[in-house]
Structures are given as C-alpha cells and as structure tokens.
Amino acid sequence: QKEVEQDPGPLSVPEGAIVSLNCTYSNSAFQYFMWYRQYSRKGPELLMYTYSSGNKEDGRFTAQVDKSSKYISLFIRDSQPSDSATYLCARTLVAQKLVFGQGTRLTINP
C-alpha cells in the first residue's frame, strides 16, 4: 500500500469553478502535510502546509486535513487558467523524508 494515494486525473473544469483535490494516507505517525503546485517542466512550488486537523486558508486556496479519516484536501476557489498545473500532495515521514502522492493534472478551461 502506498503511503499517499492521489487520483492522477486528469481533471478539467471551467474557469471560475471550485476545484477539489484529494489525497488519502495510510500512516498515522505525527507529520506535516503539504500541497505543491508544479507547472510543466518546472520544479514543485510549495502552496500550503499544515499539521493539524481542520482548515487552513490562503487567498483562493484552502487546505483541509481530516486525521480521523486520513484524508487531505485542497480547494481552489474562483479557479483561473493560470491554476492549470499538476498538484502534488505530500506528507513528511521520519528522517526528513517527504512522500508525494502521484499528482493530479488540473486544467482550467477559459
């Protein structure tokens, strides 16, 4: 079983829609959760990180963690074509290891 499961998509939505990206994880050890955005042929860019259950908001982005169900989500409000990218969820393991989900390819259509 993979440490982090993420639907690779692709996901295509119209501009202005609310986007929901989701991951599940299997290990309950103390950890941080992160969302990275990666444009084609670029390095991953850190969007948000959190370690507690509940919501964390930053502009149009909201990260949600539900530790009871081992579920993490990223919501994008008022989606823009510039949000088109691959979104990677990640969690930390022991000894500085960061484990990524498969990444979801998102396209926002004008």
Added chain:
Amino acid sequence: DTEVTQTPKHLVMGMTNKKSLKCEQHMGHRAMYWYKQKAKKPPELMFVYSYEKLSINESVPSRFSPECPNSSLLNLHLHALQPEDSALYLCASSRKTISADTQYFGPGTRLTVL
C-alpha cells in the same frame, strides 16, 4: 526569498561522460536534498544532506555521487549513466533538519542520457 537555483537547466550526456549538476541556496537552510523525477511521476528522494553531512542515501547507484562543499552549495556528480537515468533532477532545501519542515524546490535540471 525562498529561491533555490540549479544549473544547468538542460544537460545532454553520453553514457561515458562525466558531468555535474549544481544547486545553490542562500536562505541559510541547513538541509539540502536531491530528488529524481520521471515524466508524469512524483519526485523520488535520492540523497539528504544535514549540516553538510550526508544523512540519507536512498540506495542510489554509485554512478550518482553527491557532494556538499559548503552550507549553500550541493553538487551531484554523474558518471557512466544509463539512458533510464534520463529525468528531471530536483534540488530542495529546508531550514531545519527535522522531518517536519517544509522543503523548497529549485527549477530542476532536465537530464538526457544518450
């Protein structure tokens, strides 16, 4: 400023060549990382340096040789690579050396092995 820089952006090499990838950060981060990313796959950890010492080697073949000359610089020396080593090589850094710290990535070096 959360910038990690990598050079070169692109590299094409033959299987008998020796080349090096460079990574630099001036954020005072004490941990630096090398990742390998194949197309449509997530990054995979290769090496971790903490306080300029190698702390993690994820069973990477010896044809990849990391080096951390100082706290700001990280190199990856390449020798006798195989075509399947073609990938995007990403460098990252984090402020702390504990597991629960965010990592910041560079733009990557796209490597092609002929």
